[in-house]
Each structure stands twice: as C-alpha cells, then as structure tokens.
Amino acid sequence: MKVAVFSAKPYDTVLLDKASDSFNVQFSFFSDALNQSTVALCEGFDGVCVFVNDEVNSEVIQRLVKHKITHIALRCAGFNNVDINAAKQAGIRVSRVASYAPEAVAEHAVALMLTLNRKVHKAYNRVREGNFELDGLMGFNLKGKCIGVIGTGHIGKAIAKIMRGFGCQVVCCDPVISPALERLGAIYVSLEALLAQSDIISLHCPLSEDTYHLVDETAIARMRDGVMLINTSRGGLIDTQAVISGLKKGKIGYLGLDVYEMESALFFENRSSEIISDDVFERLATFHNVIITGHQGFFTEEAMHEIATAVVSNLVNHNAALGKCDNIVV
Numbered sequence: 001m002k003v004a005v006f007s008a009k010p011y012d013t014v015l016l017d018k019a020s021d022s023f024n025v026q027f028s029f030f031s032d033a034l035n036q037s038t039v040a041l042c043e044g045f046d047g048v049c050v051f052v053n054d055e056v057n058s059e060v061i062q063r064l065v066k067h068k069i070t071h072i073a074l075r076c077a078g079f080n081n082v083d084i085n086a087a088k089q090a091g092i093r094v095s096r097v098a099s100y101a102p103e104a105v106a107e108h109a110v111a112l113m114l115t116l117n118r119k120v121h122k123a124y125n126r127v128r129e130g131n132f133e134l135d136g137l138m139g140f141n142l143k144g145k146c147i148g149v150i151g152t153g154h155i156g157k158a159i160a161k162i163m164r165g166f167g168c169q170v171v172c173c174d175p176v177i178s179p180a181l182e183r184l185g186a187i188y189v190s191l192e193a194l195l196a197q198s199d200i201i202s203l204h205c206p207l208s209e210d211t212y213h214l215v216d217e218t219a220i221a222r223m224r225d226g227v228m229l230i231n232t233s234r235g236g237l238i239d240t241q242a243v244i245s246g247l248k249k250g251k252i253g254y255l256g257l258d259v260y261e262m263e264s265a266l267f268f269e270n271r272s273s274e275i276i277s278d279d280v281f282e283r284l285a286t287f288h289n290v291i292i293t294g295h296q297g298f299f300t301e302e303a304m305h306e307i308a309t310a311v312v313s314n315l316v317n318h319n320a321a322l323g324k325c326d327n328i329v330v
C-alpha cells in the first residue's frame with residue numbers, strides 16, 4: 001500500500017518508516033499540508049496520512065476519489081478536520097488513533113496549570129537576569145481546589161486521576177458517565193454547575209458542531225472570578241475574543257492553551273523571522289497570565305511511538321469492520 005504522508009516532519013519520517021518496517025506499507029513524505037492546492041500530490045497513492053491541520057473537506061475528498069485514494073489515516077485522535085459524511089459517501093475509509101498515551105496530553109495540561117499557578121515562566125526569566133525577588137510570584141496550593149474536567153474520555157480520565165492525586169476535588173461533565181472515575185471520588189455535574197464551582201477548568205471534549213465555542217461570553221460569565229482555564233483539546237472550543245475580553249476584565253485569572261482556533265495558519269512552523277499578522281493571537285500572547293504552547297500535548301516519545309504503530313496497523317487492517325475497533329471512524 002502506497003501512502004502519502006502530509007504535514008510530515010522529520011520525526012514523522014523516522015517513526016512511521018520504523019513502524020512500517022515489516023509491513024507492506026510504503027510511505028512518501030510531504031511537508032505540505034493536504035488541502036485543495038496540494039491534493040494533486042496524491043496521484044499514484046492508495047492512501048493518505050494526515051494530521052490535525054490538514055484540510056480534508058468535501059472538495060478535497062472529491063479529488064481524493066479521482067486519485068483512487070481508499071484510506072484517510074489520521075495520525076491523531078480528533079477528526080474534526082475531515083468531512084466524515086463526504087468520506088462515507090465516497091466510500092473512503094477514515095481511521096484515527098483513538099487513544100495513545102492519554103497521559104501525554106493530560107500531563108501537558110497539568111504542566112500548563114503548574115506553570116501558570118507558580119509563575120515558572122516569570123521566575124525562569126527573572127533568575128536568568130539575576131533577579132531573585134519573589135514579589136508577584138505568589139501562587140496557590142492545588143490541594144483542596146476544585147478542578148472541572150469537561151469531557152472524561154481517555155484524556156479527561158487521565159487528568160481527573162492526576163488531580164485527585166494532588167488532593168483536588170474533581171467535578172466532571174460528560175454525557176457518558178464513568179463509574180471508575182466516580183469510584184475515584186470524581187463527581188459528575190451539569191456544565192453550568194461545573195463552570196460555577198471550578199477554580200480550574202480543563203477542556204477535554206472533542207470539537208464538534210455541539211461543542212464549537214463551548215466557552216463563550218455566557219459560559220465565562222458563569223465562571224468564578226479569577227478562574228484558570230486550560231485548553232489542550234481543540235482551539236474551536238473557545239471563543240477567543242470572549243476569552244480576551246474575560247482576561248481584560250480579570251474574570252479569567254489564568255489561561256493555558258495548547259491549541260488555538262486559527263492555529264492552522266501558525267503552528268508547527270518556525271515563524272520567528274516573520275511578522276505574525278494574526279492580531280488576535282498577538283493580543284493573547286501579550287498577557288502575562290497566558291501561556292501558549294504550539295499543540296505539543298501529544299509530543300512525547302511514548303505517544304509518538306504508539307501513534308506510528310497504530311497508523312500502520314490501521315492501514316494494514318484496512319478492511320476491518322466498522323465498530324470492531326475505536327480507530328475506524330467510517
């Protein structure tokens with residue numbers, strides 16, 4: 001099976017080649033994202049392997065059909081960037097990596113929480129400049145605080161467990177209740193109650209029509225004053241303008257982002273010599289109480305190895321029955 005890998009980075013090349021070593025899967029790597037202007041590169045391939053910011057909309061899918069592509073293999077969990085209905089109608093298989101080291105993302109969310117709370121980013125710069133003053137660095141103990149987890153799938157469960165370990169009260173919101181989490185002491189509440197009770201809110205639900213701008217002006221108004229908001233899921237869960245307004249008013253006390261609504265035009269590339277034209281992003285980056293990382297939650301050795309192995313397995317098991325495995329989307 002010949003597979004065109006889009007948005008490929010050097011680490012993808014190494015890991016996917018290694019994972020496909022003893023299988024009949026041959027990868028070709030393209031650094032470009034898959035979209036309408038690059039879809040012609042799919043000529044002569046059987047499948048494509050895409051990542052979070054490739055644009056696999058219905059137009060691209062029509063072109064994939066013409067190129068006789070039979071499989072879209074996502075090397076991530078979320079599939080909001082693929083028009084699933086169009087793929088289904090076209091008879092193209094879509095696979096993803098439903099779960100890979102969920103602790104990778106959960107631990108990154110905790111890294112954002114701790115950095116924001118203990119102001120590690122400020123302390124790092126101060127000490128490097130010989131400034132050992134503590135003024136302005138006071139944090140708070142996590143023990144006893146209320147953490148709201150929105151979405152208790154693989155990653156949400158992992159973070160709930162970690163936060164219970166810190167001695168936090170954990171409140172959750174998910175249409176699917178996990179008895180295992182309840183046994184750990186987590187409590188399921190409505191979204192409104194979670195927003196009102198939580199000192200820290202961490203987003204772990206997928207981006208869909210239902211969850212788009214889940215955190216908007218109304219949701220922010222329901223939150224505690226000075227709340228910490230963490231988003232390692234998908235940028236579109238947050239109305240960025242509403243969050244900026246919340247930060248300016250002091251309603252949001254801390255913001256940790258690993259994802260951003262308009263990240264596809266920015267993330268995963270070195271833009272240090274460019275002028276960033278996204279004024280919304282630039283405004284966000286000016287707040288001292290905002291930490292932004294460039295979608296690196298998944299980026300651990302363990303997770304990357306699991307992703308590469310699962311992508312190859314999904315491709316090899318192209319004919320697996322729908323419903324047999326979480327990785328088969330359609």
Ligand code: NAI
Nearest residue numbers: 077078151152153154155173174204205206232233297298
């Ligand atoms: P999952 O599919 O295991 O869990 C998602 C959970 O969200 C499910 O339990 C579902 O019932 C729940 N949910 C759906 N709609 C909801 C709503 N309106 N309110 C509350 N809960 C809702 O997914 P997993 O593996 O835990 O990943 C979660 C998200 O994390 C992914 O969709 C993806 O967007 C993001 N992600 C980010 C990464 C990063 O590097 N920053 C890496 C991997 C995933």
